[in-house]
Amino acid sequence: MQVFEVPEGMPRSVWENKYARKTDTGFQTWSERVTEVVEGNFLLDPRTRDDYEEEMRETMELARAGIMPFSGRHLQHGDLRQPDKIGEVFVNCSTAMFSFIEFWLLLKGSGVGRCYDSDLCRVNWDFMPNCRFVLSEKHPDYQEGIESLEEAVHKYDSESEDVRWFEVADSGEGWVKVVEILETASSQAKHQDKLYIFDFSKVRGAGEPIKGQQGRPASGPVPFMHSLGKVSTIKGAGMKPWKQAMFIDHYLSSCVAVGGIRRSARIAVKSWRDKDVIEFIDIKRVASPRAKLYSANNSIAVDAEFWAGALRPEPSHARRVYEAAVGAAYFDKTGEPGFLNVDLLTNNETGLDNITPDTYISAKMQKMLDLHPKTMELIEHTLRWAKKKRYKFIVNPCAEICISLMGGYCVIGDLCLANAENTQDCLNAARLMARFLMRVNLMPSLYASEVTRTNRIGVGLTGIHEFAYKQFGLTFLDILDEEKSLEFWSFIDEMRRAVEISAVDYAEEIGVAIPHTMTTIKPSGTVSKVMNCTEGAHLAALLWYIRWVQYPKGDSQVAAHKKRGYPVKDIDEQYSGHCAIGFPTRQPISDLMGDDVTIASAASPMEQYEWIRLLEKHWLGGRGCHNQVSYTLKYDPEVVSFVEFADMLLENQPTVKACAVMPSISKSAYVYVPEEKITKEYYESLAGNIDRYTNEAVGDALECDSGGCPIEFDINNR
Structure with missing residues (x-):
């Protein structure tokens, strides 16, 4: 089996910036990195090495061939130290019912979903203590406008019972403790007139390395202090608790985006039955970008009863909600809020009685986070309400995973079908990926009881369009004809069954729960760029294009790239002091399929919906089975009217x-766009005159269309 080599250009750039670790001679190869990933994963296996030796050899071979690329989380963190790590750094997505837990999960790099139904948001932040956030004048990040520790010590009465001092520890857990203190205090009316002072002087300065995050530079305390300052403005703002929670989670996640760990990703969900759902729909309808709660994608949880009411023209709550939502989505040009069909999600409540206040957060994590007894009382109170909900499951920010709204995870791994030489390799990879992911669920985690209950995994697919054409001779339009593409869809069914059988057998063998959900399709943007294939379920957006990347005019790389023949564009008119360097790029599927390729803009919305329905039927096994397909469908508002959209x-x-x-x-109003469509002939003309770098800048190429995906920062600090 041929070993995969990361192609030059953007794939190599993404690989070396995001996943490959530095060596004495440069960067790890694909084979070197995935070897460590596989070896680390099998160290979690409770069987003896003799029992799993052949399975590990087969997994290693398929991984080195690029058929099992896993996901970015595994590629970044997988190694021989995996048994000593926590599960959160390997999961792609999670949910939370509390701001302090959501903040902790975001800091660990997880995308987080939260339900903001009025009955679940039990904390009234109007009861928040008065707060001060102070920093020693000796701290390297101290700046004017921040209250100094020295001044605070002189000003505030440390002997008063109504004044409490807290020293913030130099760790992610230390930051989370601040939010926990405030959230728990706000759940009790007796603290609202007290003064809480948080001293950040022990927190490391900006730029200092974070050992647990591959040496990434710390953001320092100031961004978090600014976020907490915004949190404190919620007190007395006249908001309902659910709305307070939305603003607070936004302020805290914005701080994660500033820090040196990772850009945050969130989804905010509210039931269509909630009396405040119209206010939820309108929460982003503000003119100022600064005022928008941009850090979360908003969706309304709906069901068959909602759609029945929305279809009827006579006035009803469902019809009002539908009209308000589609009006906001269309006229604000945001696509938000979306609609999430919670009644179609896999609703498996087996073992839910085992999720109690004592087990909700694992004993190990309760100790690590040093949770206060009053925090445990808040958890008990909220959990009682959550268990009364009609629908107890929502999704992660990209919507490909079904997760308990009380709190849970999913660990995901992709199969890159484009790299398979035959269908048997795909079946073997599907079987082995299920087991690979189930081993990750054996790691310690905050929601250990929920992980034990559900053992949830998501075996995903990417490079589907290349695979369909290479192995079955089918184009996208052919695939939509289920009769014509029967052999293809039968094989997708067979792959799903391979996942299911393997997961059931392995669960019985090692004595764990059969996974409640097993298959999914995630966006797979970053990993698919390394694989140089179409991403997840999506069609290629462009076949030949120029990626324009901004540089300061004085940057030495501008002259170096220009000398090698890369096009350079002056954008000083809109971006003062900057120019853009162009990187001609092509989708390899254009070479494979030629004129048979269908790009996203050429597929009608109806065709794309049919594509999702077929994937749900065959790869997910139908309604109420497994996870979801993450898909972003684009429409042109210049062509599609509001009535047509609705x-x-x-x-x-x-x-x-x-x-x-x-x-x-x-x-068209911009002097440049990150990705400019060009013809094949122009691409060949440009590319033929460039002495190309093996590693080319990425720019905005990793940005997610829906804004839902958290993108890892460069691990090599470049």
């Missing part, structure tokens, strides 16, 4: 579990 959603959105529907916004 009718399209009403007809199609009830038929799929989830689908983000986003407008394609014209960028």
